[in-house]
Amino acid sequence: MSENEMIIEGLDDIEVANTSIDDIESENVNLIFVGIDQSGSMHPYVTDMGSALSRFKQALEESKESDDILVARANFAADIDIGGYKKISEFDCNYTAWGATPMYDVIVDGSLKLDGYRTFLKDQGVRVKAVFAIFSDGDDTCSVRTFGDAKAAIERLNREEITTAFISFGGAATKTAKELGFRNILDVASSASELRKAFDCLSKSVIESSKSVVADEDDFFQI
Amino acid sequence: MLINKIGALHLEYGANCQDAGRDLPGLKIVCDGCSEGLHSEVGAKLFALKFPYYLKYWISTNAVDHTFMELISFFHNDPDDKKHYLSFTTLIANEFPTGFLVSYCGDGYVIAQRVDGEIEFIRLDCGEYPKYYIYNFIPKNRLSKYREGVEVDTRWFYKSEYQRVGVASDGLRYALEDDEIRPLLTQYLKEDKPVKIKRLINKYQHIFKDDITIAF
Numbered sequence: 001m002s003e004n005e006m007i008i009e010g011l012d013d014i015e016v017a018n019t020s021i022d023d024i025e026s027e028n029v030n031l032i033f034v035g036i037d038q039s040g041s042m043h044p045y046v047t048d049m050g051s052a053l054s055r056f057k058q059a060l061e062e063s064k065e066s067d068d069i070l071v072a073r074a075n076f077a078a079d080i081d082i083g084g085y086k087k088i089s090e091f092d093c094n095y096t097a098w099g100a101t102p103m104y105d106v107i108v109d110g111s112l113k114l115d116g117y118r119t120f121l122k123d124q125g126v127r128v129k130a131v132f133a134i135f136s137d138g139d140d141t142c143s144v145r146t147f148g149d150a151k152a153a154i155e156r157l158n159r160e161e162i163t164t165a166f167i168s169f170g171g172a173a174t175k176t177a178k179e180l181g182f183r184n185i186l187d188v189a190s191s192a193s194e195l196r197k198a199f200d201c202l203s204k205s206v207i208e209s210s211k212s213v214v215a216d217e218d219d220f221f222q223i
Numbered sequence: 224m225l226i227n228k229i230g231a232l233h234l235e236y237g238a239n240c241q242d243a244g245r246d247l248p249g250l251k252i253v254c255d256g257c258s259e260g261l262h263s264e265v266g267a268k269l270f271a272l273k274f275p276y277y278l279k280y281w282i283s284t285n286a287v288d289h290t291f292m293e294l295i296s297f298f299h300n301d302p303d304d305k306k307h308y309l310s311f312t313t314l315i316a317n318e319f320p321t322g323f324l325v326s327y328c329g330d331g332y333v334i335a336q337r338v339d340g341e342i343e344f345i346r347l348d349c350g351e352y353p354k355y356y357i358y359n360f361i362p363k364n365r366l367s368k369y370r371e372g373v374e375v376d377t378r379w380f381y382k383s384e385y386q387r388v389g390v391a392s393d394g395l396r397y398a399l400e401d402d403e404i405r406p407l408l409t410q411y412l413k414e415d416k417p418v419k420i421k422r423l424i425n426k427y428q429h430i431f432k433d434d435i436t437i438a439f
Contacts (some may be wrong), residue, residue, distance in 0.1 A: 124426065125422030
């Protein structure tokens with residue numbers, strides 16, 4: 001075992017990577033996956049993104065539903081880095097931009113991790129709703145997975161009544177998002193103010209979605 | 224704590240959860256609607272809402288009567304409506320300085336925690352046929368049982384023996400009959416962990432065939 005591996009007695013691996021069941025104070029949990037494009041083309045907006053993510057975090061923290069929300073942030077640039085589902089207070093608002101756009105990889109791997117933790121929670125008697133959201137300013141450029149793999153992943157999420165949402169920054173990824181099968185697509189122009197509005201919309205949509213008993217289908221961004 | 228969960232059979236049949244409950248300081252209420260009553264959850268919920276008001280002015284047994292009289296006023300004396308909306312058990316635990324008074328009409332359970340911390344489950348059994356207070360307001364010729372009327376029964380639990388008393392609907396029986404679930408339920412009641420109890424019921428939904436409500 002390497003020194004980086006951590007064992008905590010009494011916790012499954014999935015709990016170590018995400019939030020342990022004993023730390024969840026509610027019967028109902030809303031899992032929010034946010035895949036964030038950190039490719040080089042986003043470089044002009046590094047500061048604005050950091051600010052937008054901070055506002056996103058603050059909005060969720062201040063909501064009454066904050067205790068029921070767990071967020072996993074996934075970054076995709078030269079490679080992908082998918083974090084665990086953690087309380088919103090632990091959400092990382094830092095942002096850098098470099099590298100390419102392995103969007104299909106983050107969709108496939110992100111959906112598998114969401115499935116795994118969701119199944120774990122449901123087996124423990126937790127009622128789970130989930131939102132799978134991607135923010136990107138362009139199409140995939142370097143994934144190992146294919147378009148077909150990503151499309152199949154989105155189809156599976158849709159079938160399982162997980163809300164799928166895509167924020168297309170600048171419009172270049174909108175067509176791909178539709179073809180992948182995302183049920184909710186927010187198309188915004190590429191500017192600092194539109195970026196801010198997009199994440200404000202995302203935070204409000206997450207909060208509204210968390211209040212309802214059933215998952216949103218295609219009205220996630222209609223708040 | 225208040226736990227109110229739909230039973231697996233109700234889910235299967237597309238029926239509502241017909242239990243209602245209320246957890247107030249010093250007052251626990253559970254009402255279990257008759258499964259043959261088309262809308263018994265309506266009456267059960269209204270009773271749980273309204274009863275505390277009448278308890279301010281009447282002792283428990285009289286407060287039950289006054290609450291029913293108000294609920295009946297919705298139904299213009301239609302005996303079928305009364306049966307369909309107001310057939311539910313009433314289980315009430317009221318705290319006093321020296322003890323707890325449980326008033327009940329119909330089946331269910333008392334959950335009593337002794338001063339040493341141990342939990343007792345005491346079955347309240349009103350006999351072969353379900354007993355509903357609404358029978359007092361239905362013409363005798365429309366009843367096959369309880370034509371002579373029904374009364375609210377009472378039991379007293381001294382604080383010298385019990386530190387906490389609550390009530391539960393008889394859906395609790397499925398938990399008590401299961402060797403795996405019963406000890407977990409008992410532990411979570413002792414630890415005062417309603418979220419763990421809810422998750423336990425969610426996890427073993429298939430075992431909890433009937434609605435279950437616990438006010439403790």
